[in-house]
Amino acid sequence: MKSFEFWFDVGSPAAYLAWKRLPSFAAANHAAVVHKPMLLGGVFKATGNASPVTIPAKGKWLFADLARAAQRDGVPLGYPPDFPVNTLALMRAAIGLQQKSPERFVAFVDAAFDSIFGIPRKDIREGGFDPDAILALTNDPGIKAALIRNTEEAVSRGVFGAPTFFVGDELFWGQDRMDDVARALR
Amino acid sequence: MKSFEFWFDVGSPAAYLAWKRLPSFAAANHAAVVHKPMLLGGVFKATGNASPVTIPAKGKWLFADLARAAQRDGVPLGYPPDFPVNTLALMRAAIGLQQKSPERFVAFVDAAFDSIFGIPRKDIREGGFDPDAILALTNDPGIKAALIRNTEEAVSRGVFGAPTFFVGDELFWGQDRMDDVARALR
Numbered sequence: 192m193k194s195f196e197f198w199f200d201v202g203s204p205a206a207y208l209a210w211k212r213l214p215s216f217a218a219a220n221h222a223a224v225v226h227k228p229m230l231l232g233g234v235f236k237a238t239g240n241a242s243p244v245t246i247p248a249k250g251k252w253l254f255a256d257l258a259r260a261a262q263r264d265g266v267p268l269g270y271p272p273d274f275p276v277n278t279l280a281l282m283r284a285a286i287g288l289q290q291k292s293p294e295r296f297v298a299f300v301d302a303a304f305d306s307i308f309g310i311p312r313k314d315i316r317e318g319g320f321d322p323d324a325i326l327a328l329t330n331d332p333g334i335k336a337a338l339i340r341n342t343e344e345a346v347s348r349g350v351f352g353a354p355t356f357f358v359g360d361e362l363f364w365g366q367d368r369m370d371d372v373a374r375a376l377r
Numbered sequence: 378m379k380s381f382e383f384w385f386d387v388g389s390p391a392a393y394l395a396w397k398r399l400p401s402f403a404a405a406n407h408a409a410v411v412h413k414p415m416l417l418g419g420v421f422k423a424t425g426n427a428s429p430v431t432i433p434a435k436g437k438w439l440f441a442d443l444a445r446a447a448q449r450d451g452v453p454l455g456y457p458p459d460f461p462v463n464t465l466a467l468m469r470a471a472i473g474l475q476q477k478s479p480e481r482f483v484a485f486v487d488a489a490f491d492s493i494f495g496i497p498r499k500d501i502r503e504g505g506f507d508p509d510a511i512l513a514l515t516n517d518p519g520i521k522a523a524l525i526r527n528t529e530e531a532v533s534r535g536v537f538g539a540p541t542f543f544v545g546d547e548l549f550w551g552q553d554r555m556d557d558v559a560r561a562l563r
Contacts, residue, residue: 238432238433238434238435239431239432239433240432240434240435245425246424246425246426246537247424247425248424248426248532248535248536248537249424249426249537249538249550251535252535252537252548252550255547255548256550256554256557259557346434349434349437349438350434351432351434351435351438352435361441362438362441364438364442367553368442371442371445
C-alpha cells in the first residue's frame with residue numbers, strides 16, 4: 192500500500208483543516224498516513240521562519256483564507272482567545288501516545304485539535320483522556336527527546352511550516368496542496 | 378461587466394504565472410481585469426513582509442511549488458541569474474505606459490515578465506520597445522509619484538505580496554487563489 196507522511200502541530204489551524212480531511216483523503220487515494228508529530232515553534236526557530244500572523248496584513252488575509260477553506264470543507268474553525276497557543280505539552284502527549292498507546296493516538300490528536308479550533312472548543316477529557324495520565328506522559332524524558340528528534344528530522348528534511356506532507360522525498364506544504372499530494376501518489 | 382483588480386510586480390514569479398493565465402481567466406469569468414502595477418519591494422518594506430526566499434527552506438519549496446504550477450499551466454518558467462531582480466525601472470515604465478500609451482501597456486508588461494522569467498529570456502526590445510523611450514518614462518517625476526501612490530494604496534488596502542487580486546474589497550493573495558477569485562466573481 193502507498194503511504195505519505197503528515198507532519199503537524201496541533202497549534203496550526205491549517206494543519207487542523209488538513210487533519211479533518213485526512214481519513215477521506217487517505218481512503219480516496221488508497222494510501223496510508225504516517226503521522227509525524229513535530230513542534231512547529233522549534234521548526235520556526237531552526238529555519239528562521241515565523242507564523243504568518245507576525246505580519247499583520249498577512250495574518251488578516253490568512254484568517255479570511257482559512258475561513259473560506261473551512262467553509263468549503265464543512266469544518267467548523269474557531270480560534271481560542273490565547274491564539275497562537277503553546278502546544279509543547281500537547282505535542283509531547285501526542286508522541287507519547289503514539290509510542291505507548293498507538294490505538295488511542297488518532298483520537299487524542301483529534302481531541303487536541305478540537306480543544307483549540309473546535310466550535311465549541313472541547314475539553315480533552317471529553318475524549319476520555321485523563322489529564323493526570325497525559326501530564327505524566329509529557330514529563331517522560333524519553334518522550335521529550337522523541338519530540339525533539341522528530342522536530343530535528345523535520346528541519347533536516349526541509350520542513351519550515353505546517354502541515355507538511357511527504358510522498359517519498361517530495362515535500363508539499365499547506366492544507367491547500369493536498370491535490371498535489373494526491374497527484375504525487377498516483 | 379464585472380471586474381477584478383490584479384496587483385503585480387514583474388519581479389514576482391507567482392505574478393508571472395498568474396499574468397499568463399489572466400486573459401483566458403478573465404474571458405472564462407466574463408470579467409474585466411483592472412491592472413494595478415505596484416512595487417513589491419515597497420510593499421514588503423511597509424508591511425514587514427519579505428520574499429519567501431529569505432527563508433532558505435521556504436525558498437527551496439517555493440521554487441519546486443512554482444515549477445509544478447508552471448508545468449500544469451504549460452508556461453515556461455526560468456529564473457535570471459540575478460534573481461530576485463530590482464524592478465523599479467520596469468514598474469515605473471509599466472505605470473508610465475499605462476498612463477501615456479495604454480494600448481501598449483499589456484504588451485510591455487508581457488515583455489517585461491518575459492525578460493525576467495521567459496525561457497529563453499527575451500529582451501524588451503524584441504517587443505518593439507525603445508530602451509531610450511522607456512528610460513525617459515522612468516525618469517518622469519509624475520510617473521515616479523504614480524508608482525509610489527499605487528504602492529501606498531496597495532498597502533492601505535491590505536496587500537502584502539504578489540500577485541494580489543481584489544473582487545470589490547475582498548483580497549486574494551497568490552496565483553494559487555484564482556479559483557477563489559472566480560468564485561467571488563460568480
